[in-house]
Amino acid sequence: MAEVDIPEVTDFLAEHAPFAAVPRGDLERLGRRLTVRYARRGTHLMSVGKGNDEVFVVRSGAVQITDENGSLVARGGEGTGFGTTALGGRPSRFDVVAIEDSLLLVMSSDVFEALADGNAAVRDFFSEQREARLRHALQSLPHHDRANAVLQTRLRDLLRREPITTTSDATIREAAELMAREQVSSLLVVDGERLTGIVTDRDLRTRVLASGLATTQPVRAIMTTDPVTAAPDDLAMELVLEMTSRNIHHMPVVEDDRPVGMVTSTDLMRLERANPIHLAGDVAKAKDLDALVLLSQRLPRIVDQLVHEDATADGIGRIVTAVGDAIERRLIMLAEQHLGPAPVPYAWIVLGSQARLEQGPGSDQDNALVLSDDATPEHDAWFASFASFVVDGLVACGYPRCPGGIMATNPQWRQPLREWRRMFARWLDEPTPEAVLRSAIFFDLRLLHGESRLVDTLDQQIADSAPESGRFLAHLARNAASNEPPLGFFRGFVLEREGEHKDRVDLKRGGVHAIVEVARVQALSRGLPQVNTLARISAAAGAGALSTATAADLHDAFEFIRYVRLTHQAYQLRQGQEPDNFVAPSELSSFEKRHLRDAFQIVRSAQQLVVQSYPLGFVT
Known part of the structure; x- marks a missing residue:
């Protein structure tokens, strides 16, 4: 020295x-x-x-x-x-x-x-x-089954043969003969080397045989034009997300505008653990509620498998949400079959974690109905029965009722568009602390089924008005800063002091939910349309609401806290327990403890930035 x-x-x-x-x-x-x-x-x-x-x-x-x-x-x-x-x-x-x-x-x-x-x-x-x-x-997260991380397979590794193509001028009969000869369930329709459409065996059944269409007609009469496509270097995980959410079974793979192959749901099923798309397909065909209930019981096993794969928390959340969406859409279809067609157009919207594509095991339901302004009081009996059918069906499938009553069964959240516009205007223009706290979830909304124009109107109202609503944003910011991370002065975890979760760390309130709220206020302050939390963080950085470094830190913190929570919930599911957000420190590895502290500190820093950005001291 x-x-x-x-x-x-x-x-x-x-x-x-x-x-x-x-x-x-x-x-x-x-x-x-x-x-x-x-x-x-x-x-x-x-x-x-x-x-x-x-x-x-x-x-x-x-x-x-x-x-x-x-x-x-x-x-x-x-x-x-x-x-x-x-x-x-x-x-x-x-x-x-x-x-x-x-x-x-x-x-x-x-x-x-x-x-x-x-x-x-x-x-x-x-x-x-x-x-x-x-x-x-x-x-360097310690994934248990990294060697079997099949969902990380690149699509080019799934392509077994050159794509089978035809032209739009070919007849339907010629297309069917080509499919039979090549033993494929779909054909890619090309103009030169450019993909213009796709024809599947389902198209032949529903658009030709069931409709009595002449097979001498050109294949363009039945093809799906401008189909959704994937790239060779896309991950199988990404394809599962896309195909599950859209309930499609064939995906053309395109490179430089030229089709290089086709991946089907059968190809994905060969990946042992890639069964969410199979589940979503079965859900779409379920004939009644009893069938849906049985199918929903397969979701916990899928979550457990994905946690032990090399799957991100964001990817798992998107898959769980896609399956939940499929169940809810099928319930809506069954309700309309049972009750008959709706008397006026409507939009069934989902809120909160489902709207953000962030559902996890044990997520409750949050939904609402936006009705056409043509709706009259006489129509409410139909929509009340409709909402009860769907909400009760979700409960039977393992999605608990919202404790706060934010469901379409509540008449307050089953209104014509004009009333929704008035509510949003009141929240934005005349905010009170209680109203903002209760209404925040409605700023995470997504159309699940019905008339998109009804939801587009609300989205545009929010995008136009929120950036100019200083008091509203200040209230949101105060809420975002109030959920303190469970981190003590000396970086020890703050544990729950009483109740059934005594001596456990709450990963949601001051962790996951705190980041959700920070992302929400920053996105709304710039009138951004994104709803998913990671998308909001990235968009907010692009709009200047967050620095690039802060956005990257929040992204990592959000992913890591959710990873720890999913690992905990997967363990609970294996033990036959109800999944929750509370983990005992003794259950955490030293690796998880150390980096949870870092993640919570990032949350705290982001909350301090929110406090500095909005005049919280003037909010009463």
Whole structure:
């Protein structure tokens, strides 16, 4: 250990972040409190699991930082700082080794804390290091069945043969003979090399045989024009999401506007665990509620399988939502078969996590009805029965009623369009804390079935009015900031103090839900149309409401917290328990504990940004 040359050290620090932003006088005072330490190559400066009470800055030489699995996190030379994550004796998350003979500037924890307290640039710089660690953690999540991660297969690996094509001038008979000869269930229709349509065996049954159409007609009479397509490097997971949500069974694969193959639901079924699309197909054919109930009981197993695949939390949420959408749409079809056609046009909308494509195990239902302005009081009896059929059916399929009564069975949420417009105008123009808290879920809405124009009108009203509604946004911001992450002063978890979840960490209120609310207020403030939380975060960054770095941090925090929650819920499902959002610290690995703390800190920082962006002090 040696004393430092204060002017020389001051000049050195002034050349490196974050010290370059520290006033010269503060740097000189810091220099008087530093010492110099020499470390030979191979010296372990920090070790996983061991406490530390010093912060280091590399004066010369180089260090290597690895995590507990031995994976490289970073290498750094002159100016590299480390040690802040293990201050106060907390177990280190990293190994730090000198990979060259090195000189280190060393400051004690109290010196560092005093410097960080007085200089935001220092505090923020080392906070960003924490966020980079969380990103590294997401990349190295311990997936149990990585070797069997079949949903990560690229589509080009599923293509078995060249695409079978025809032209739009070919007759229906010629197309059917070609399908029989090639033993395929679909044909791609091309104009030169460009894909223009698709014909499937279902088209032959429903558009030709059932309709008595002459087979001498050209195939263009029955083809689906401009079909949805995929790219060769798309993942099987992405294709499952797309085909499940659209209830389609054939997907042309196109590269440079040229069809290169076809992937079918049968191809996906060969991927052992890719059965959500099979479930959605069975749901679409269910003849009654009893059949739907049986089918819905397959969803927990799918969730458990996906958790143990190399599937993201966002991907799992989209698949669970797609299956939920399929069940709800089938209930709507069955209701119309039972009650007869609706007396006036309507839109069945879903709200909350389902609208955001973020449903998980145990999600309750949130839905509403937007009726045409032609609706009269005499029509309400039909729509009341209709809503009861669907809502009761969802309950039978495992989707509990909304505790707050936000369902189409509630007359308040079964209104003509003009009344919905009045409600949104009142929420936006004359907000009160209670009304905004109760109405926030309605700003996460999505059409599930019915007349899109009814929902398009509301979406446009929100996009036009929300950015100009300062008081409304301030109330939303206050709500977003009020759900504090379960993180104590010394970065310990804050546990539930009473009730059935006593001594457990709530992953939803101050974690998942807090990020949802931050994303919502930032997106609405710019009139953005996105509803999915990750899409909102990205769009908000593109519109300047969030910095690129903050958006990336929130994305990672949202994914990691949801990953931990899904792992917990999958375990509960295997044990025959009802899934919830509360996890005992004893159930978490050291890996999960460490990075949950980082994720919660990111949430807290994002909430502070929201507080700074909106005049919460003037909201009463």
